[in-house]
Amino acid sequence: MSLSLSLPARDGRTLASYTLTGTPPPDPAPAAFTRIAYSAAHVVADPLAPVDPWQTAAVDWDTTLAYRRYLWSLGLGVAEAMDTAQRGMGLDWPTSLALITRTLEMARDVPGAQVASGCGTDHLDPADARSVDDVIRAYETQMEAIERLGGKLILMASRALARVAKGPEDYVRVYTRLLRQARQPVILHWLGDMFDPALAGYWGTADLDRATATALEIIAAEAGKVDGIKISLLDKDREIAMRRQLPVTGGNDGQGVRMYTGDDFNYAELIAGDGQGAQARHGQSDALLGIFDAIAPVASAALGELAQGRIDRFHALLGPTVPLSRHIFQAPTRYYKTGVVFMAWLNGHQKHFSMVGGQQSSRSLVHLAELFRLADQANLLAWPDLATHRMRTLLALHGVE
16 A cells, blocks of 8 residues: 555645655553653544434443553553543543543553542533532542542542632632542642633632642642642743742652643653752653653653663654644644544544544644644554555545545
8 A cells, every 4th residue: 555645735725745654653662661651541432322422422431441451551551531531521420430430440450550530520510610619529529439449539620610719718728628638649630721711710810820829839738648730731831840849748659749741742851851959850740641642652662761861762752742742732722632532543543533522523634634744754653554544534534535
């Protein structure tokens, strides 16, 4: 099969021939990574379910779970039922809990499998939240359900809290209450409004310096109950400044609170670190990234090189994935899940390009064509002939013969 095809140009008005490099991902050799690395994993929809996909989430459980096993085989952890899994954008709380339950059950039979599960308030319609107490009760409902399964918590940002909180003091009250009753250290989650407009003004202010100060106040007061914080603000300088101020004691191992980068624009340099900070941990970021779903084999290989001290090789592998990630996460950023699922389809991890909520339609053919080029250039197409065949199928579906 020819590894050349005609793709829409960036202006969408012409077609241009593209010849693939045809270089597959490197063979990952998971070592003892020097960074904790969670991949926020997507869910695979069931396109044959007799439901209205805009109204009801139908999940292909076998294929969804197989993908998690694949991520573990690469040495990556799974951040379950997060926004990458379309949480709050098609995936409701009952389905999320079913997903968490199945993943935790499977993880028990996989040596070394790491799982952290999203805990939020999404079963509470923000319009129905009348007070901070309503938000606390909603969080506690999900906390109890996940902890009953033995799960580690990621306290997700709450749309309901963003709606009812009157200022930073309400955030302090909510998070202090939740942290004090958590059974084990949790990961906090600060998701910027570019990912979810309903989270604008999180921590009680639109001033990001003041918001950072509030989050740090909460963490410092309960450092023993905070494993780390994931921030997804796409602002590397803010992440670096914040990680240098995290407590040097506490955390999951007593050695300090971790910064989990959620910056899908600048993750390579943030994970590599700058060597500055009160201790080594605070001169580098660990990872909890949606893009690691799409670039899993290269991410694993790069982290293996970093563990061996081969920083140049780390950047040589991971650097070419950054343009792809910036494209997948371009505005409107909340539609990045489409690119993640598209990559899974191109690489044979699922048989179709369908999504919960029908969100495969949220990105244009021109966007997906550029994604295809960038994936090839980053050596992320495991079977170039399969990817080419599937790209041709998508083109034909859109009238490009």
